[in-house]
Each structure stands twice: as C-alpha cells, then as structure tokens.
Amino acid sequence: SQQGEEDPQALSIQEGENATMNCSYKTSINNLQWYRQNSGRGLVHLILIRSNEREKHSGRLRVTLDTSKKSSSLLITASRAADTASYFCATDGSYNTDKLIFGTGTRLQVFP
Amino acid sequence: SQTIHQWPATLVQPVGSPLSLECTVEGTSNPNLYWYRQAAGRGLQLLFYSVGIGQISSEVPQNLSASRPQDRQFILSSKKLLLSDSGFYLCAWSGPPGDTQYFGPGTRLTVL
Numbered sequence: 001s002q003q004g005e006e007d008p009q010a011l012s013i014q015e016g017e018n019a020t021m022n023c024s025y026k027t028s029i030n031n032l033q034w035y036r037q038n039s040g041r042g043l044v045h046l047i048l049i050r051s052n053e054r055e056k057h058s059g060r061l062r063v064t065l066d067t068s069k070k071s072s073s074l075l076i077t078a079s080r081a082a083d084t085a086s087y088f089c090a091t092d093g094s095y096n097t098d099k100l101i102f103g104t105g106t107r108l109q110v111f112p
Numbered sequence: 113s114q115t116i117h118q119w120p121a122t123l124v125q126p127v128g129s130p131l132s133l134e135c136t137v138e139g140t141s142n143p144n145l146y147w148y149r150q151a152a153g154r155g156l157q158l159l160f161y162s163v164g165i166g167q168i169s170s171e172v173p174q175n176l177s178a179s180r181p182q183d184r185q186f187i188l189s190s191k192k193l194l195l196s197d198s199g200f201y202l203c204a205w206s207g208p209p210g211d212t213q214y215f216g217p218g219t220r221l222t223v224l
Binding site: 030031033040041042043044045048088090092093098099100101102103104105107 | 146153154155156158163169171200202204209212213215216218220
C-alpha cells in the first residue's frame with residue numbers, strides 16, 4: 001500500500017524561484033526521507049529527518065516534518081535548471097522498519 | 113567506500129523468456145537488499161527485500177522471484193516473462209533497516 005503521497009504531481013518554475021513539494025503519509029514513522037531521481041537513473045538520497053525533528057537543512061534544501069499532520073515538505077531555494085528531476089518521499093513504518101515505502105513523486109521542471 | 117552495481121543496464125526480452133537481473137554491493141557487509149520496479153513516470157513499487165543470506169520477503173505476488181546466494185549479491189528472476197513485467201528495475205542497499213537506501217543505476221527491461 002502507498003504510504004507517501006506527494007503533492008503536486010508536477011511543478012514547473014523558472015530558475016531562481018523556490019520550489020515546494022509536500023508529502024503526506026498514513027501511519028506512524030521513525031523517520032522520513034527525501035530522494036531525487038534524474039530521468040532514467042537511480043535514486044539519490046537527499047535528506048533524512050527523524051520523527052523527533054521538526055526541520056532540517058542541507059545546502060539549498062529545507063525539510064520540515066509535522067507528525068501531528070503526518071506531513072512533510074521539501075523546499076528547494078533559488079532553484080537551478082540542474083534541479084530538474086523527480087522527487088520522492090519515503091517513510092519507514094514504526095512497526096516494520098525493514099523497508100521504506102516510497103510516495104508517487106513530484107516531477108520538478110526548472111526552466112532557465 | 114560502498115558501491116552498488118546492476119546489470120545489464122538495458123534488456124529486451126520476448127514474452128515467455130526467462131529473466132535474471134543481478135545486483136552486487138561492494139564495501140559493506142550484511143547489507144539489507146531491495147528490489148524495486150518503477151513503471152514509466154510512476155513511483156517505486158517494492159518487490160522483494162532481504163535482511164540476510166537466503167532470507168527473502170516478497171511484497172507483491174507475481175511471476176518474479178528473488179534470491180540472495182551470497183551476502184552482497186541479490187538476483188531477480190523469472191521463469192516466463194509477461195508484457196506487464198516491463199519497467200525500470202532498481203536495486204538498493206541499506207545499513208540499519210529503515211535507514212538511508214543507496215540505489216544502483218537500474219535496469220530498463222522491455223518485454224515484447
């Protein structure tokens with residue numbers, strides 16, 4: 001079953017603008033992760049945020065987590081054409097941590 | 113450093129033919145291993161995961177199977193491919209369960 005659902009499904013912006021993607025999930029988690037996938041490639045891990053954290057930064061990335069609303073957001077500031085990719089959230093399950101459940105992804109297009 | 117390899121990179125197979133995709137990990141021991149399938153423009157579907165040699169958990173009933181004959185080798189197989197088996201197959205490894213997953217480059221399978 002799908003644990004994470006990203007919103008929007010697709011997002012188009014101009015270089016220099018900020019991009020915000022949201023993820024909602026259904027069950028309790030220990031951590032939530034964001035991954036990036038360039039077309040036809042494997043996924044690359046971006047950031048992991050634990051359930052007791054509310055915000056985390058990595059370079060131009062900012063991730064927030066609201067466990068009461070079972071949601072997370074990924075903000076990419078000052079976007080670049082090279083940020084064009086699909087972005088996925090993934091959650092573990094607090095009852096079965098052997099695996100991650102990935103969301104459906106947000107396709108981000110950044111126009112130069 | 114750890115690396116993950118998948119081969120072949122692309123594969124075109126007729127319906128009813130067998131399949132064997134291989135994934136190997138270097139630079140770590142006793143990894144958790146995962147096989148995912150991704151349909152075009154879609155999210156990741158977890159097919160199998162393994163927490164140790166000979167230990168395979170199947171997530172989705174289908175005509176695919178997985179084996180882990182060695183600690184760092186994960187194989188995805190089918191005796192008879194179906195058209196619906198077409199897709200992008202990704203192998204991943206992680207350390208502790210639920211932690212960051214590291215993905216291989218993927219195999220694009222087309223069944224004709």
